[in-house]
Amino acid sequence: MLKILRMLNHSWLFDLLGIVIVLVTAYTSGYFFNDLKTISFFANDWWAKYVPFGVISVISSMLSVLSTRLTARLNKFGNIVGTGNTIVSGIIDFLLGNSGAVLTYPVSFLINMFAVKGWAHYGSKRVNRASDFKKWLPLMIGFAIALSLALNYLAFKNTSSLFWLASAVFSLSLIPNMLNIFKIEDQWLFWIFYNFVQLAKAMMQGNFANVGKYLYYIVNSSVAYPVWQNARQSNGIKKIR
Numbered sequence: 182m183l184k185i186l187r188m189l190n191h192s193w194l195f196d197l198l199g200i201v202i203v204l205v206t207a208y209t210s211g212y213f214f215n216d217l218k219t220i221s222f223f224a225n226d227w228w229a230k231y232v233p234f235g236v237i238s239v240i241s242s243m244l245s246v247l248s249t250r251l252t253a254r255l256n257k258f259g260n261i262v263g264t265g266n267t268i269v270s271g272i273i274d275f276l277l278g279n280s281g282a283v284l285t286y287p288v289s290f291l292i293n294m295f296a297v298k299g300w301a302h303y304g305s306k307r308v309n310r311a312s313d314f315k316k317w318l319p320l321m322i323g324f325a326i327a328l329s330l331a332l333n334y335l336a337f338k339n340t341s342s343l344f345w346l347a348s349a350v351f352s353l354s355l356i357p358n359m360l361n362i363f364k365i366e367d368q369w370l371f372w373i374f375y376n377f378v379q380l381a382k383a384m385m386q387g388n389f390a391n392v393g394k395y396l397y398y399i400v401n402s403s404v405a406y407p408v409w410q411n412a413r414q415s416n417g418i419k420k421i422r
Contacts, residue, residue, distance in 0.1 A: 281336030
């Protein structure tokens with residue numbers, strides 16, 4: 182079973198499937214053909230129709246898939262791609278109406294930068310467990326929740342249901358991103374839970390494009406977790422020898 186999971190984790194066909202999901206959903210929804218004039222802020226600017234906003238967004242989504250897949254393979258370039266793409270994703274999200282993006286994405290960018298340094302520190306083979314950081318883990322989780330609440334309160338200026346939803350979702354993404362700094366295998370359990378939450382949200386909204394995307398991410402996280410576990414155990418055996 183583990184051999185099959187390893188093959189899937191390193192499969193370029195599975196990478197291609199993620200890209201195809203992004204392209205097909207963007208094309209069938211018509212989003213692929215949007216230009217910058219579809220954004221209200223640029224609606225009256227003549228030059229905006231020449232900026233392929235939909236194409237740029239799709240490229241950003243494909244880079245997100247690539248980043249996730251490389252990270253699952255314990256490839257350090259996943260964090261590097263993710264760090265650069267965070268800037269593009271933040272701008273896109275802000276233009277699409279997420280005013281809180283100016284607060285949340287800089288935090289995500291910094292965390293990704295720390296992940297690049299963290300992975301360089303631990304090397305290509307080492308994988309850690311949450312129990313290796315049991316003194317710090319509750320503090321990390323508490324900090325992620327508090328930071329999410331604070332940033333979203335600054336963005337929403339109230340405690341509406343949308344505020345609580347945004348805070349919960351951002352917390353669920355912050356925690357595994359922070360665990361990724363230390364190459365902790367348990368981050369994938371948090372990603373599985375996060376993607377299930379996003380899947381439920383997409384199904385309730387009838388956003389079937391996102392349904393496909395989050396199903397893909399659930400499979401990716403479910404495959405990555407045992408592969409990372411095995412990498413840690415194998416590395417531990419080599420150290421003992």
